[in-house]
Amino acid sequence: MTESTVNPAEFDNLRAQVNQMEVTVERLAAKVDSIATVVLQLSAAQQQQTSRDRDQPVFSLPEKWDGTHGSPEGLLATLAMTFECQPHRYATPRSRVAMLVSLLTGRAQEWAAAMYNKKSEVCNDYEMFVNELRRVFVPPSGETSTETQLLQLRQGNQTVAQYTSRFRTKAAKLRWGDDALKAIYLEGLSSRIRDGMIGRETPGTLDEAADLALQMDLRLFTRRPAEPAAAATNDRSRSANPLTDEPMQLGHLNPEERERRYKEGLCAYCGAPGHRRFSCPSRPGNADSK
Numbered sequence: 403m404t405e406s407t408v409n410p411a412e413f414d415n416l417r418a419q420v421n422q423m424e425v426t427v428e429r430l431a432a433k434v435d436s437i438a439t440v441v442l443q444l445s446a447a448q449q450q451q452t453s454r455d456r457d458q459p460v461f462s463l464p465e466k467w468d469g470t471h472g473s474p475e476g477l478l479a480t481l482a483m484t485f486e487c488q489p490h491r492y493a494t495p496r497s498r499v500a501m502l503v504s505l506l507t508g509r510a511q512e513w514a515a516a517m518y519n520k521k522s523e524v525c526n527d528y529e530m531f532v533n534e535l536r537r538v539f540v541p542p543s544g545e546t547s548t549e550t551q552l553l554q555l556r557q558g559n560q561t562v563a564q565y566t567s568r569f570r571t572k573a574a575k576l577r578w579g580d581d582a583l584k585a586i587y588l589e590g591l592s593s594r595i596r597d598g599m600i601g602r603e604t605p606g607t608l609d610e611a612a613d614l615a616l617q618m619d620l621r622l623f624t625r626r627p628a629e630p631a632a633a634a635t636n637d638r639s640r641s642a643n644p645l646t647d648e649p650m651q652l653g654h655l656n657p658e659e660r661e662r663r664y665k666e667g668l669c670a671y672c673g674a675p676g677h678r679r680f681s682c683p684s685r686p687g688n689a690d691s692k
Contacts, residue, residue, distance in 0.1 A: 461487075468508030469539040477505060478532060498528040502535075513538060548575045557592045562619035565590065566612050573608075584608040591615055594622065 464480045481502060485492050492498045503514045517525055517534075524530040541547075552572045557565040569590065573583050588596065588611055598618035605611035663670050670679040679685065 464505065466505050466507040467510055469506070469510030469513065470508065473540065474510075474535065478502075481505075495528045496526055499525055499531045502528070502531065510535070510539060548572055552576065552586060555586075556590045557595070562591070562595060562612075562615045566615070570612075580608050584611050587611055587615075595619060598622065 461480065461484045464477045467474050467477050481498070484501075485498055492501060503511070503518070506514050513535075517531075524534045552569070555565075555569060555572065560568075566587075569587055584605065584607060587608055588605075595615050595618050598621065599614060602614060605614050660670060662668075663673060666675075668675055669677055669682045671682040672684040674682075674684075677683070
């Protein structure tokens with residue numbers, strides 16, 4: 403039996419191939435470790451993003467603006483707060499412009515589409531886009547108009563709460579001092595509220611003036627239901643004692659009182675029994691003719 407012999411050249415070749423395979427395995431293992439590290443980093447970043455999204459407030463989208471009715475200021479203020487509280491979601495100026503455009507409709511949306519289609523630079527800068535939007539759709543009266551409206555604002559038939567709300571909304575757009583705003587606010591109150599403040603301590607701030615006016619309005623409101631009852635009591639008293647009251651002309655009677663006097667045979671002028679209006683002794687001219 404003959405022993406097999408190994409060719410030294412073949413042995414060296416096999417050993418070289420094994421060494422090459424070991425090097426390849428080591429490289430693959432290093433790549434696997436690198437990929438695992440990247441996966442862990444991505445997983446941690448995703449968890450951080452999820453945590454940030456969970457901690458961020460959720461905003462309701464404002465109504466869309468068409469460029470013709472109302473003002474875009476409420477829409478822009480809501481977006482400003484959204485961008486401030488969710489900076490990672492709207493990280494680029496272009497993403498903010500896209501968000502604003504999605505809330506436009508009608509003429510405003512047509513204008514925004516035209517700006518995008520012609521590759522305008524304002525589409526890449528949110529502040530520039532907003533300024534251009536205001537320039538196109540918001541009249542340039544701005545601050546002066548608000549000043550005039552505030553100076554001309556009056557309570558009228560509104561409640562103090564309604565007047566105060568309108569006043570504060572307009573005042574928030576101006577940079578006037580508290581003393582000036584307080585004086586204008588008091589001037590715009592109805593006379594019945596200002597009269598109720600007489601004898602009270604003069605309010606030192608706008609907030610104090612508004613609180614005092616609200617108290618006066620509430621006090622007057624709680625007294626109003628008692629007035630009709632008092633008037634009805636006085637009417638009944640006059641009906642029970644018609645001869646003790648001042649004569650009343652027929653045109654001043656309400657329909658109910660006029661009908662009551664007719665049914666009960668009372669004079670429509672003085673309310674006394676035994677005669678009618680045309681022969682009433684209390685009627686001017688009748689006493690002189692007798």
